[in-house]
Amino acid sequence: MPAVHLKLDTSVELPGEAPLQIGASVWWPEQAAQADTLLLCLPGGNMNRRYFDLRPPSPDDGDDSFSFAAQMTARGFVVAALDHLGLGDSSKPQDGWQLTAEVLVRANVAATAELLARLREGRLSADLPALPALRSVGVGHSMGAMLTILQQHAAAQHAGVVLLGFSTRGLPEYAPPAVRDATDPTAVRPLLPEIARKMFGQPYPVIHGQRNGAGRGDNAELFGSRKADPRGVAALKAATDCVLPIPAAMSMVPGNVAPEAAALAVPVFLGIGERDMVGPTHQVPAAFSGSHDVSLCILPETGHSHFLFPARARLFERLSRWLQSFD
Template sequence: MPPLLIRFDVTNALSAEVSAGQRLYVSAWLFMPAHLPSRPTISAWLNGGTYDKRYFHAEIPGYPGYSMAEHLAARGHIVVLPDHLGIGDSSRAPRQMAVTRQVAAKANHDAMTQLFAHLREGTLHPSIPAIPQFVKLGGGHSMGGMQTITQQAAHRTYDRIAVLGYTAVGVHLTLGGQLHSADPGPLDLSKPDYPVMDRGHLRSTFHWDDVPEAVLTADDALLVPVPYVLSTQAITTGIVSEDARNIDVPIYQCLGERDVSPDPWAEAAHFRACYDYTLHVLPKSGHCQNFASTRTEMWDRIYTWNESLNASNGTA
C-alpha cells in the first residue's frame, strides 16, 4: 500500500528567529507493516544532500526493489521517512540560513516525539491502533547521517542509531580515481539559501560501476534543492566530532566499498562512548548504497542487527 503522508507542527520547538511568525512543519512518509509485531521497531530514516525522502523509497519503472522503506516494512518495521526542515514536503523557514544542523535536528526530534506519542495513544490515524511499546531506531544517509549524529547527541531521540554513508573522519569524494577532501571551509552567509546544484561529477563517488544506466537516470531525477547551510555543514571536516563522542547507544555504520570515508576502520574511534559499535563495509557499492546491486545485503543487515539487539535486551 502507498505510504501515509503525515506532518507535525514543530514551530514551538524553534526560536522566533527561525519561525519569524510562520508555522513550520516537518512532513514524513509512514509505511506500516501488513502484520504488526507485538513490540515493533519504528525506524526513521533521514535522506542525504541533493535528495528528499524518496531516496529511501525510489520507484523506478522496470526496476523494482529499490525501496528500503518497503523492504523493512515487509519485515515488520514501522518505517518513517521525514524530510529535513527546508526540504521536500517539509516547510522552508522564512530565512533558511538560520536552520543550522542543530536547528534541523531540534525540529526533527520534536516531530519524532509527537509521532511516538500519537502511536502510543492510537491518535495518529484511524487505521493505526494504539501501540504502547516499541523500539526506536533512527538512521540517516550522508547528510542525514550527520543529522542523526547531531540529533542523537543533543536529544537522545532513539534507542539505537544507524549511520549510512557518512564519516566522522571527514568527507572525501572520489574524483579521477583519487580521494579528495570535500571540506568547503567556513560558511559564507552571502550565498543564496538554495544554490543551484549539479551532481554530475559525483557519479564515481555515488555509484558503483555496475549500476544500470536507467537507474542512474532515475537517480538524477531525484535531485532536489538543498539548503546551503545544511549541505555545507555536512561536508565540513570535524563538524560532528564532539557529538559522536557523546553517543552511548548501539551504532551500526555502513559505508560502501567506495564511499566518503578515507578510512572506514578509523570511524569507530570517534564514537568513544558507544559500547556496541558495528562497522559494515558494503561490497560493490558507492556512496549511495540504496542504488547498489548489493543494497539488500545492507537492508537485511540492518534488520538482523536490530533484532540481535532486541534479543540481547529481552525485547524480541
C-alpha cells in the first residue's frame, strides 16, 4: 500500500515553545482515485500512531492482518494516523503539563484540516490524485476515542465516528478518590492537572511491565492474554509510548465526555471487545443519544487492544460494511 509520513502544522502556541507540529502517516489504496472516505485515526493512551499499522517484528513475517491501515486500504479507504502532541514524531513540549485534552484537540483539529485540504486538492503526494469529494470519518481507540469525540464536538470535521474500546463510564475502579467520586464530569475538569500530577508525578511517564490485563484481573485482557496472537503482542511494542497524564486522568472520570458524546449528531460505530474495559457492553450505546445511527460490534474473546485478537478480521469487515452504509 502506498504511504507517506509527514509533519503537519498546528495553530497551537504554548508559552516558551517553538511552533508545534503533529506527526502523521497516510496510506491509500492502489485505486486511490475511487476512494471517497478518509479514516482519521487517533491512538489511545500509552500508544503512538504505529498502533494503526502493527507489523510483526520478524523481517520474514509478511502478515499484515494486524495492521488497521493495511486492512482498510485493501478495502478502498484512505487511512491516516496522527501522533498526539508529546508522542511519537509530534512536538514534545518541555513542559508536558501544558498538554491538556483541550490543547490536544486544538492541535488535532488543525492537523486534520490541513491534511484534508492537501488530500482534496492533490497536494499530499505526486502519487496521489486530488480527492475533492473526500469525506472524513474519525477513528479513535480508548483515550483516542475520547479525544475523537471532543474533536467532533469542537469542529464537526467528520461525517461519522468510529470509537474502539471506549465508553463514557470512565475507569472509576482504577482512579483515585478525587476522580472516582466525581459526580459532575465537567466540574472536575479544571482539577485534572493537579490530580494528574499526584497520580503520575511526571509529565511523560513510561508505564513498564505491562502484564496480562495490566494486572487488573481477567476481565481486562489488554495485551498478552492467551487469546492474543503473540506476533501481534510483539508488534505492539513498537507502538508503545509514554502516557499523557492529564488526558489519561480525564478518561478515568465517571461520565468523562458524556455531554459531548450525547451531542454527537453523526453516525457512531462502537467496536468493543468481549473482555474489554468499558463496563457492560450493551449499555455503551445509550451515551450517544443524539445520533440517529449507533452501531455496536462486540468482538468475541477480545481484549482492549482489538487488533491483537482473532476477531480483528470480523471488525475490519463489519466496519467496512458500515462505512459504506451511510452518506
